[in-house]
Amino acid sequence: MIDIIKDLIFTSGLMNLTGGNLVMWLVAFVLLYLAIKKQYEPLLLLPIAFGILVVNLPLTFLMEPEHGLIWFFYKYGIDLDIIPPLIFLGLGAMIDFGPLIANPKTLLLGAGAQVGLYVTFFAAILFGFDLKEAGAIAIIGGADGPTTIYLGSKLAPHLLGATAVSAYAYMALVPIIQPPMMKLLTSDHERKIVMPKLRPISRLQKICFPIITAMIIMLVVPPAAPLISMLMLGNLFKESGVVERLSKTASNELMNIVTIFLGLSVGATMTAAVFLNPRVLFIFFLGLFAFVISTASGLLMAKFMNLFLKDKINPLIGAAGVSAVPMAARCVHKVGSEANRRNYLLMHAMGPNVAGVIGTVVAAAILLKNLG
């Protein structure tokens, strides 16, 4: 009898807890609080937080290779690159590229903001990360969760948890991070610039855009294929208007399903051993740095373009090149309307915002090609 009880005690997780596990419980509880009470990106943060919690309960073998439930989710979902492209399929079915098609110059703003990624890459090297790790950290500046996870799983899976949490946390904090940079780098006069109405886009243009863009990008940067093909297919579903069932499923049910597996798997990579490492603090710092520099480079690109333009663009929209859709566009609109009540920059800012999504994928593909 005593033996049975002794056995029960020694095989229980309780006896095998480490101090690190307890710290991770605290991290999980904090994230659960942020997700549930403060509603910070709950769709991602809640499953991530729960994943962190369960993987730090010893002897569950949930992440045991070839055996663990969550290991299988991770292996087939993230490691084999299925989930991030499916998220892009859903994203494409929800994105409206209209403002970008109406004003193709904004593609340059989407590209300009990606400059921040490269600056962060070099900063990460200076902090002692190796090339692949630096790439996985730099992509945080792209403000795109699935791309961060996609690149992270290929270049530095041991940093995946930290980079993903950074990316989603800073995306939620865009309304706090961006305005100071916007006010620092633009003059009051520039912020007041009113932008003329966007020209209307024909259905034909909206259908051709995803097809042509997909072809061009895949021909020029083949490693971008998994993400770009799915993004543009989703958009084609939406814009063709003839597959509403597929479009609806992609943007609702499919998105929700993969989000569940994504959050849980990413969270479950954050064991105490992997996460409680001073380098993780560097990642959080560099992630913030990436967002700030990308905002700055987008703004500066807009100001640069204005030197050559007769009809000036409002440089604030450059900040929306940081592709946190639509948080950055909303933020630009707010700051713009504070300067000039008659300015409705939201749709203008959506141009660079969606261009930034494409820009981040291309940047990730380039990093992958050179570092992978």
Next chain:
Amino acid sequence: MPELTAPIAGNVWKILIAVGDKVELDDEVIILEALKMETPIYSDDSGTVTAIKVKEGDAVNDGDVLVVID
């Protein structure tokens, strides 16, 4: 007859005035919701509201007439 048109596409969230109200230039007259963000729309003109062409919950497009002010 100055018509106040929607500067962006969105949904009519709140209508802050009624027919017959007097409004001044730059008064907040309608709040639209676009991309989950409240966007206040300001009057182009001073005068009296003679017609309100939308009701709360309507979806409007860029350029749709919202309010007529005389």
